[in-house]
Amino acid sequence: MQPNELVSLLKKHNLKNTKVRREILAVFSHAERPIDAIYLTENIKVNKSSIYRELKVLLDKGIILEIEFGDGKKRYEFSSLKHHHHLICTNCKSVEDVTLNQDLWLEEKSIEEKTSFKIERHNLEFFGLCANCK
């Protein structure tokens, strides 16, 4: 994310341009996989409560979204990325992005008609062995 993009993003959401915030967003900008809070605390010199509070702010503003790998640590990615899922190697823990040919819109439409449940989001991740590990 370029400095000018950052400024307009923060302005748009009425967020102050602080050091902690800039550093967290910089990590997300350069990240090639979803990032967890622990990683941020280890890579930014800032108190952990600031990390967790900032993640909540960014999540509430819709700037990032929460991803669940099921290992007890929440992960986050920019929500502006194209909707996708992940291939998680259970051996080496590598993570690849993947998009479905036909995400789940049709299935969700069908479910909503059958059940009158209003679906707002889904969490889908795949687990297995990457090319190297299999």
Added chain:
Amino acid sequence: MQPNELVSLLKKHNLKNTKVRREILAVFSHAERPIDAIYLTENIKVNKSSIYRELKVLLDKGIILEIEFGDGKKRYEFSSLKHHHHLICTNCKSVEDVTLNQDLWLEEKSIEEKTSFKIERHNLEFFGLCANCK
């Protein structure tokens, strides 16, 4: 689960027929939604480490499977149930089972061809508002 089914299940997996084990399996038998460890500790008079250890045994044996709702508590269901997913109401926390018209086999096959990643399982849950809450 009937008593004779239970005995043969335990025998098949070389598991001792203990009180704790019977009670945990009884809870799963009557459950209408995935069960978490806390629920078990609140409903069975047994030490929590026994609960967690037993869940690990049942998981390793493939008798139950782990489900992730993303709220920090692992949930478990009998693995013998027909493969399905869940509709989780973000308002009242109700949980409904749901099966896809065409689960994800085609998508997984396509992903495996494109990426040479070997998919072994997926975790898919839907979030939104149930009929009552929407």
Added chain:
DNA sequence: TACTTTATCGCAACTTAGTTGCGTTTGTCA
């Protein structure tokens, strides 16, 4: 620039879910 307001931050204490070491009990099979 100085002043005011309020979001943000650091710190420490706390909570919740889950884990581990170890000594004791119990189910199973001979």
Added chain:
DNA sequence: TGACAAACGCAACTAAGTTGCGATAAAGTA
């Protein structure tokens, strides 16, 4: 009825995340 491993209880511990509160620092205004 032993022998033996699996299972259990207990207490202490870990890891991820939360909270209260006083201090600091952006951002707007005079």
